Amino acid sequence: MFRYIVRRLLQMVLTFFGATFVVYALMFAAQDDPIQALVGERPITPSQRTALTERFHLDDNFFAQYWYYMKGLLTGDFGTSLTNRKIADMLADAWPVTLRLSLLAIVIAATIAILAGVVSGIRRGSIFDNATLAITLVVLAMPIVVLAPLAQLVFGIKLGWFPVTAGQDAGLWQLLLPATVLASLVVATELRVTRASVAENLRADYVRTAKAKGLTRARVIGVHVLRNSLIPVITLIGVDLGALMSGAIVTEKVFNIPGVGFNLFRGIRTEDGPLVVGFVSVLVIVFLVVNLIVDLLYAVLDPRIRYE
Amino acid sequence: MTGVTDISVDLDPRAPLLHVDDLHVEFRTRDGVANAVNGASFWLNPGETLAILGESGCGKSVTAQAVMGILDSPPAHVTGGRVLFRGADLLQLPEKSRREFRANRIAMIFQDALSALNPVYTVGFQLAEMFRKHRGMSRADAKRRSVELLDQVRIPAAQERINDYPHQFSGGMRQRVMIAMALALDPEVLIADEPTTALDVTVQAQIMGLLAELQRQRNMGLILITHDMGVVADVADRISVMYAGRIVEEAPVYDIYAHPAHPYTKALLESIPRLDHKGRQLNVIRGLPPSLTDLPPGCAFHPRCGYARDICRTDQPPAYQIAAHRISRCHFIREVLGV
Amino acid sequence: MSESVMPKPGPTEQAPGKPRSLAGDAWHDLRRSKIFWLAAVLIAVILLMAAWPSLFTSADPRDCVLARQHRGPSGAAIFGYDFQGCDVYAKTVYGARYSIVVGVFATLIAGLIGAVFGLAAGFFGGWLDAILSRFIDVMLGIPLLLGAIVLAKRLSADPQSNGVLAVTVTLGLLGWTTAARVLRSSVVAAKNQDYVAAARMLGAGNNRLLFRHILPNSMASYIVVLTILLGINIASEATLSFLGIGLKGNAISWGIAISEATGYVRVAAGPLIWPALFLAATVLAFIMLGDAVRDAFDPKLR
Numbered sequence: 001m002f003r004y005i006v007r008r009l010l011q012m013v014l015t016f017f018g019a020t021f022v023v024y025a026l027m028f029a030a031q032d033d034p035i036q037a038l039v040g041e042r043p044i045t046p047s048q049r050t051a052l053t054e055r056f057h058l059d060d061n062f063f064a065q066y067w068y069y070m071k072g073l074l075t076g077d078f079g080t081s082l083t084n085r086k087i088a089d090m091l092a093d094a095w096p097v098t099l100r101l102s103l104l105a106i107v108i109a110a111t112i113a114i115l116a117g118v119v120s121g122i123r124r125g126s127i128f129d130n131a132t133l134a135i136t137l138v139v140l141a142m143p144i145v146v147l148a149p150l151a152q153l154v155f156g157i158k159l160g161w162f163p164v165t166a167g168q169d170a171g172l173w174q175l176l177l178p179a180t181v182l183a184s185l186v187v188a189t190e191l192r193v194t195r196a197s198v199a200e201n202l203r204a205d206y207v208r209t210a211k212a213k214g215l216t217r218a219r220v221i222g223v224h225v226l227r228n229s230l231i232p233v234i235t236l237i238g239v240d241l242g243a244l245m246s247g248a249i250v251t252e253k254v255f256n257i258p259g260v261g262f263n264l265f266r267g268i269r270t271e272d273g274p275l276v277v278g279f280v281s282v283l284v285i286v287f288l289v290v291n292l293i294v295d296l297l298y299a300v301l302d303p304r305i306r307y308e
Numbered sequence: 309m310t311g312v313t314d315i316s317v318d319l320d321p322r323a324p325l326l327h328v329d330d331l332h333v334e335f336r337t338r339d340g341v342a343n344a345v346n347g348a349s350f351w352l353n354p355g356e357t358l359a360i361l362g363e364s365g366c367g368k369s370v371t372a373q374a375v376m377g378i379l380d381s382p383p384a385h386v387t388g389g390r391v392l393f394r395g396a397d398l399l400q401l402p403e404k405s406r407r408e409f410r411a412n413r414i415a416m417i418f419q420d421a422l423s424a425l426n427p428v429y430t431v432g433f434q435l436a437e438m439f440r441k442h443r444g445m446s447r448a449d450a451k452r453r454s455v456e457l458l459d460q461v462r463i464p465a466a467q468e469r470i471n472d473y474p475h476q477f478s479g480g481m482r483q484r485v486m487i488a489m490a491l492a493l494d495p496e497v498l499i500a501d502e503p504t505t506a507l508d509v510t511v512q513a514q515i516m517g518l519l520a521e522l523q524r525q526r527n528m529g530l531i532l533i534t535h536d537m538g539v540v541a542d543v544a545d546r547i548s549v550m551y552a553g554r555i556v557e558e559a560p561v562y563d564i565y566a567h568p569a570h571p572y573t574k575a576l577l578e579s580i581p582r583l584d585h586k587g588r589q590l591n592v593i594r595g596l597p598p599s600l601t602d603l604p605p606g607c608a609f610h611p612r613c614g615y616a617r618d619i620c621r622t623d624q625p626p627a628y629q630i631a632a633h634r635i636s637r638c639h640f641i642r643e644v645l646g647v
Numbered sequence: 648m649s650e651s652v653m654p655k656p657g658p659t660e661q662a663p664g665k666p667r668s669l670a671g672d673a674w675h676d677l678r679r680s681k682i683f684w685l686a687a688v689l690i691a692v693i694l695l696m697a698a699w700p701s702l703f704t705s706a707d708p709r710d711c712v713l714a715r716q717h718r719g720p721s722g723a724a725i726f727g728y729d730f731q732g733c734d735v736y737a738k739t740v741y742g743a744r745y746s747i748v749v750g751v752f753a754t755l756i757a758g759l760i761g762a763v764f765g766l767a768a769g770f771f772g773g774w775l776d777a778i779l780s781r782f783i784d785v786m787l788g789i790p791l792l793l794g795a796i797v798l799a800k801r802l803s804a805d806p807q808s809n810g811v812l813a814v815t816v817t818l819g820l821l822g823w824t825t826a827a828r829v830l831r832s833s834v835v836a837a838k839n840q841d842y843v844a845a846a847r848m849l850g851a852g853n854n855r856l857l858f859r860h861i862l863p864n865s866m867a868s869y870i871v872v873l874t875i876l877l878g879i880n881i882a883s884e885a886t887l888s889f890l891g892i893g894l895k896g897n898a899i900s901w902g903i904a905i906s907e908a909t910g911y912v913r914v915a916a917g918p919l920i921w922p923a924l925f926l927a928a929t930v931l932a933f934i935m936l937g938d939a940v941r942d943a944f945d946p947k948l949r
Contacts, residue, residue: 014781015785016788018781018782018784019785022786022789022794023793023794023797026794027797027798027800137682137934137935137938138931141878141927141931141935142927142930143886143926143930144882145882145886145902145906145926146885146905146923146924146926146927149908149909149912149923150919150920153912153916153919153920157912158916202380203380205418205420205423206423206424208373208424209418209424209425209426211410212376212415212416213437213438213489214411214412214442215437216407219441224426227426227429231428241790242790242791243790245790245792246791249792249796249890250886250889253890264796268891269891276797280793280794280797283790284788284789284790287788288788291788302427303473303475304427304428
């Protein structure tokens with residue numbers, strides 16, 4: 001277990017530096033006028049120009065720039081937006097509602113995916129299974145820019161079942177529709193993986209043993225098959241966080257939820273480069289940390305990894 | 309000794325311990341119907357070891373799993389026959405009563421203990437599960453009994469090893485765990501499906517010795533499923549030779565080695581390398597086992613049989629009784645026996 | 648299990664005695680797949696629309712008259728008009744072009760990078776594999792859209808461009824990781840097959856091994872991944888355009904149309920619904936195609 005954790009942590013450090021470097025390079029490497037890229041088409045005063053140059057150490061060479069940027073990230077200094085707000089402060093205001101939204105989405109997606117996936121996996125080829133596969137195919141193909149506005153239009157505006165927008169202090173009820181939209185981004189793959197995993201495990205030899213032990217079908221599936229089948233699904237939920245973050249940008253915009261995604265959207269629209277780079281960096285770090293946690297959880301679930 | 313809670317099943321203590329009668333199993337797949345078992349019959353008495361011998365794909369494992377009632381359905385369907393335990397036909401029982409027979413009265417161990425044990429639970433959990441679910445024991449009692457069981461199958465330091473996972477055991481130790489698990493509820497019949505095939509030769513002997521010893525202690529009926537005639541000779545009382553889902557010959561172990569009464573048995577024996585036949589060409593059985601989706605008419609062995617004549621291609625041989633407890637399904641027994 | 652209970656694959660009704668190749672088998676399965684044909688027809692229509700939009704509409708999508716703002720469907724404009732008074736149907740039809748162009752070219756770029764990385768890592772193995780695989784891990788640490796936001800923002804800084812090139816390059820540069828991984832693992836699997844070892848022993852050189860023996864056996868899953876990636880890229884283009892860093896200016900794009908329409912959705916739903924449906928159908932078509940092809944090549948898990 002210890003060796004696994006150490007190895008995973010080392011890997012994480014490498015990925016952390018690699019990923020932040022790539023993000024930084026995407027923005028600044030081999031850039032003729034990085035300041036213009038940061039501010040886009042908006043006019044810029046010489047004093048702003050000086051401030052930005054200083055802020056991003058644009059007079060230094062690229063690696064030194066990255067070093068200062070990294071130092072900032074690690075010390076919690078994510079920079080200042082062009083509107084002169086500290087990005088750390090903006091994040092502090094924005095993250096609670098985004099956290100609620102994404103947790104709700106993860107729970108909705110995982111619940112549906114695991115319940116339907118297990119049933120589908122057990123009854124492969126049944127009407128339920130085929131219907132589920134067809135639905136996942138359609139859901140899989142729904143871009144978030146289609147789903148979010150259409151869901152708002154149909155369930156919020158036309159039918160009036162759900163609130164059309166959600167505020168800073170949005171509760172469960174207000175977040176339910178956007179969270180469902182967000183969940184649909186990942187539910188299809190999670191369901192398919194659950195289904196395939198259950199189907200595969202049902203054929204495993206240990207299932208035959210469990211049956212030969214005279215255990216009830218409920219116990220064979222609920223205890224023996226499920227634990228094995230969920231291992232890949234848990235990993236997937238970690239990876240899917242990336243899709244949820246991307247989806248949150250559009251969803252929060254459409255439903256007017258003042259969260260992290262909404263701020264990022266506004267940053268993009270107002271061509272606020274420092275804000276975009278800062279927010280994206282933080283999101284990438286969150287993504288990496290969550291995946292580290294998921295990998296450690298994986299070791300708890302699968303003893304073969306633990307004792308490697 | 310009985311752990312069976314469902315008293316609605318009437319058992320006749322004078323009936324044979326286990327009697328499989330004309331069992332038929334087929335697999336229905338998209339590519340057609342495979343006739344895996346085509347009228348297999350055999351019986352078993354307490355304290356006795358019956359070996360079911362045959363090549364891969366002859367239906368011996370399917371037969372065992374049909375007896376246990378653990379075939380996946382679909383695609384497998386038991387389409388005929390009876391499985392009588394002390395006179396009660398298990399195939400007629402509802403699943404709930406059927407389940408009470410598994411592990412309580414008939415237990416089974418499998419070839420590859422690594423994949424047959426659940427990788428994500430400790431050995432202790434998987435053993436204790438038997439006592440907790442079937443006997444309603446407390447966690448502590450179940451654990452104590454599990455340690456005792458591991459002691460009985462001679463796993464060193466059972467007390468500590470109980471918290472280990474299957475992949476932390478060696479192959480032989482894992483098979484001991486399987487045996488401990490199968491014997492947990494003192495079954496009257498144990499079906500061992502190729503229990504030593506995946507093991508080293510030295511370990512094989514240890515496991516077979518352990519099985520024989522436990523069988524004697526408990527006066528348990530043992531069905532040993534194998535393709536290895538060498539394993540069989542030492543431990544079996546009787547042998548049933550299976551081919552294409554049928555028992556083609558059945559005989560006490562001595563008789564079958566001395567005077568095989570079916571061409572297939574004879575061919576199997578001749579294909580064993582023997583020290584006293586050093587330098588001679590080894591006989592191999594020509595051809596391949598038949599496709600189960602497309603069994604040849606008549607005797608299923610005729611395409612590979614040196615004795616085959618026209619009748620073999622059209623008429624399925626009945627079970628000829630040669631002597632007490634000796635049966636052969638061949639039209640030309642006399643020629644095969646050389647009398 | 649000690650023995651195989653499944654029957655040996657018997658002769659099938661077609662071409663008795665003559666074994667079909669894997670591709671032949673897959674094609675045989677594909678032809679009977681309803682999903683495949685549905686996807687194929689959809690894709691054909693969309694490609695036609697992208698190539699010759701004038702076949703579908705005689706209206707000019709840029710002929711916008713504010714006086715017609717949000718006018719409902721009529722004989723002249725069957726989907727009505729949007730907030731600028733443009734014909735929604737014409738705009739939707741013409742929107743197919745950039746979606747397809749961006750999707751196809753981004754997928755080609757990603758496929759090329761993925762092929763180089765996957766083949767090099769899988770075939771040569773060793774330290775090269777270690778480095779390339781770590782790099783892939785790093786890239787997978789950046790969620791696609793987040794990376795794309797940064798890169799597209801930078802690439803599209805030129806206010807004169809319509810963003811097509813920027814978005815294509817962005818998605819191509821960031822989307823290759825899955826393809827590389829899949830290709831790498833199937834190359835590794837193929838490489839370890841006995842027949843490859845046999846070919847090597849018979850003196851086959853690296854090129855011959857790679858192109859005659861390994862590649863043909865690794866292509867199926869790679870192509871499936873690219874087909875699905877094509878769908879994902881089209882969706883990503885729309886999302887980037889929606890966010891304002893994809894296509895812009897006078898480019899006609901479903902993503903922009905959806906973005907604009909969300910502001911007026913209480914007044915007129917048509918300008919939102921139609922491009923959304925076309926976009927969803929396009930993405931669905933490619934994902935269905937990928938799904939059907941995978942099922943045909945790998946029928947195990949059906």
